Amino acid sequence: MTDRRLRRMQALSPFGVGAIVDMLGESFVAEDVTRWKGRRMTLNAPRVAAHFGVDELRLPPAHNEGRLPYYRFPQWLFCGACRTMTHWSVRRERAGKAPHCTHCRRGPQLVPMRFVAVCGNGHLDDVPWTQWAHSGGGQGREQRQCGRPELQFEHLTTVGGGLESLRVRCRTCRAGRNLSDLTSPRALTRIGIRCRGRQPWQRDSEAVTCDQTPVVLQRGASSVYFPDTGSAIDLPPDSDWVTWGGTAARVEQNPYFVLLHKDPEGPMRDNLISFVAEQENVTEKQVVAILNDRLGATVTDADSETSEDLAEREWKALTNPRDEHHPDDRFITRPTPFPAPAGHGALEPVVDHLRQLISDIILVDRLREVRALRGFRRHTMDTRIPADLGARSSSLPAVEVYGEGIFLVLDEDNLRRWELQTPVVRNANTLHKRFTGSMHARWIEATPTPRLILLHTLAHLLMRQLAFDAGYPSSSLRERIYASTPGADTPMAGILIYTAAGDVEGTLGGLARAGEAERLVTTVAATLAAARWCSLDPVCRESTAQGPAGLSMAACHACALVPETSCTMGNVLLDRTLVIDDEYGFMRDPLAELIAAQAGMA
Structure with a gap:
């Protein structure tokens, strides 16, 4: 057999x-x-x-x-x-x-x-x-x-x-x-x-x-x-080589540190810390920090951290790339100019408008994502059964994957003005009411605001185009949406599109390269051109309820849906009109210039 x-x-x-x-x-x-x-x-x-x-x-x-x-x-x-x-x-x-x-x-x-x-x-x-x-x-x-x-x-x-x-x-x-x-x-x-x-x-x-x-x-x-799965990106300082593989690894292998880890509050604590620091040529503070990290007593209040807190930590790490990285770091980012200074030809008018709507592009050359199975639900999803049913155990099944990505940040000022438009608010409120009474609200940790729906839809449109430009199959691309709620202390409006594999060497670099200045403009232009017309239009574009429980509007398999492995929200909370509508679409100005440029080349 x-x-x-x-x-x-x-x-x-x-x-x-x-x-x-x-x-x-x-x-x-x-x-x-x-x-x-x-x-x-x-x-x-x-x-x-x-x-x-x-x-x-x-x-x-x-x-x-x-x-x-x-x-x-x-x-x-x-x-x-x-x-x-x-x-x-x-x-x-x-x-x-x-x-x-x-x-x-x-x-x-x-x-x-x-x-x-x-x-x-x-x-x-x-x-x-x-x-x-x-x-x-x-x-x-x-x-x-x-x-x-x-x-x-x-x-x-x-x-x-x-x-x-x-x-x-x-x-x-x-x-x-x-x-x-x-x-x-x-x-x-x-x-x-x-x-x-x-x-x-x-x-x-x-x-x-x-x-x-x-x-x-x-x-x-x-x-x-x-x-019920969850994921988190390994961020500095945990992702730094000096923490996970360099000094920390050397200290952990010291026999005195092994004794210290077994009895961290024993009578020999201070002496053991001193011995480790002297033998490994580190400070006693470093030894204590490594010990606390291994015991789970981290410097951050991670025990009470919510999904919003995690998203905010990732946002800050992504929007503040470091100047230097160790080649073995697990989180390596670098800013790239967007758009490139020149050389856009007929797309130059499109670029002028994109420059106003997209504030930053960060290339993620390497990331480590930890995916965990928190539990599961059945039928009407009333109760979550934990993945660990042991009375004394406290663990979850998890895997680690390595990859790369593109992080795109929308301009906050333009986004705030756009969010106040009446048609935008109306569409978002409609989806919010449907979402509140649906089964999806039991597992999607998000609030259907205009910002979230726009970012989510734009992420789907970009993933569909990047599957052609970056050379990765569409099912291997994933999204992470960073959308703050009104009144949040840290405004967030970003999309991380990434791919990851179980190999520690990560992926081939094609996705990060697709985000470089000379390539991304073409990708965004192609994305808008593809989103402008769906093969099911005008039915799709004029639809006010599509998908499970009517939780999407202008979004179908022909224009905006992606493989289930790519979406964090089950292919709901999507509306293509918020991106490309002639009156209230966030990308309406660059799209209008793109249409004019296409007409001029015809």
């Missing part, structure tokens, strides 16, 4: 804790971090871990270092030949072996049932097929009268397609029921089934009280699993 292997990145998403994984005709669910086996590997990112509220960030083990526990689910299986249903158990598992039918002579591989029971509090369970088969009655029998139920999953050839043609029947008492009502909201409640309040891999002793009504969904339905 083919080996069941996943890449380390896949263990975070899309096959992270709580996700159902279909592989080689089998179906599994990923267990929580507490049950991970093998050598314990953590990421060196104490400030990021503190931001997520945990003590450590755990790397999924590589295939040669351990294993990720995946629990066979659903446990109800059936044979495609004889249609006999089998309730599997952990005791019957054999390493690397798939379940096979014991009722057939040839023993074909068993197939997992395609329905599961979920609730809005995030719990997952098998469909109670025994109770379902007996709930329809059969020759006057009820479930309590059948001592040894043996089930069979039948396909009725005398009935048309759909769930009516499928039936679960008890071979012992001949009771049976088709699946026509199985997916109705109260199907399980009517037969006396309540949520057991646990995940499939948990024991009954680990269950919690749950008042939700379970519903039956297909195991591949999108609402069975909503991962």
Whole structure:
């Protein structure tokens, strides 16, 4: 049988804790971090871990270092030949072996049932097929009268397609029921089934009280699993070589520092600090700082840091590039002039207007991003289940990726004047009202202001164009939106478009190069030209509600949507008119000059 292997990145998403994984005709669910086996590997990112509220960030083990526990689910299986249903158990598992039918002579591989029971509090369970088969009655029998139920999953050839043609029947008492009502909201409640309040891999002793009504969904339905992921960029001073690899690494390897780390408040503390400082030729303050960093007692109040605080820290680091960098730093930025002083030809009038709207361009030659899986939700997303269900553990699954990007900053004065226009405020208020009452508000940590919608839409338009100009596939580009709310102490209006890979060497540099002065003007002009006309216009441009819950306006797959891996907001809160509308679009002036230039060249 083919080996069941996943890449380390896949263990975070899309096959992270709580996700159902279909592989080689089998179906599994990923267990929580507490049950991970093998050598314990953590990421060196104490400030990021503190931001997520945990003590450590755990790397999924590589295939040669351990294993990720995946629990066979659903446990109800059936044979495609004889249609006999089998309730599997952990005791019957054999390493690397798939379940096979014991009722057939040839023993074909068993197939997992395609329905599961979920609730809005995030719990997952098998469909109670025994109770379902007996709930329809059969020759006057009820479930309590059948001592040894043996089930069979039948396909009725005398009935048309759909769930009516499928039936679960008890071979012992001949009771049976088709699946026509199985997916109705109260199907399980009517037969006396309540949520057991646990995940499939948990024991009954680990269950919690749950008042939700379970519903039956297909195991591949999108609402069975909503991962809750978060990410943070490694920033100075943590990203500096002197902190993570230079002096800090040397100090950490000192045997006296190892003793100090084991007992940081012991009677020998001062002497050990002195010994380390003398042997490694550093100051005692540096030793204490490294010790505090490794213990998680950082100088910033990271334990109470919110998503807004994190965005503000990243904004300050991005907008204040350093003059010098060590080549091994994990965060390397440099400013670039925008636009270039000359050489734009027919685009010169366009450049004059872009100069007024875009204040700064920062090239990010190297960055390290830490991505963590905080937990997951199911069905109506009422409750988030943490990725670590252990009583004493405090860790989250995480991976690190290295890459590059372009950081674009809009002019604050022009943006503030634009935000006050009546059509702009009207569109933003409409989306804000829809967003407040939607399921998306439970996981999107953003406020739909005119600024946010503009920046988000512009990021999507740029990513679609950069996929051509920079040579990266569109699914590998990602966005980070920096949009301050009205009255914020630090005004923010920026877009970071970046790409990252699991290799420590990062990516090839094509994206950062696309942001250089002589290239970016052409890219922005091409972006505006492409956004001006959608193949679904005028329907798309005049639309007031598109996408889930109507949370976008003029934005569709033909003009503004990007792969789900690229967007931080699930491809909602988009409106192309805020960028290119002739009356109130933020980029209307450079777009008008671009149209005139194109007409002159025709």
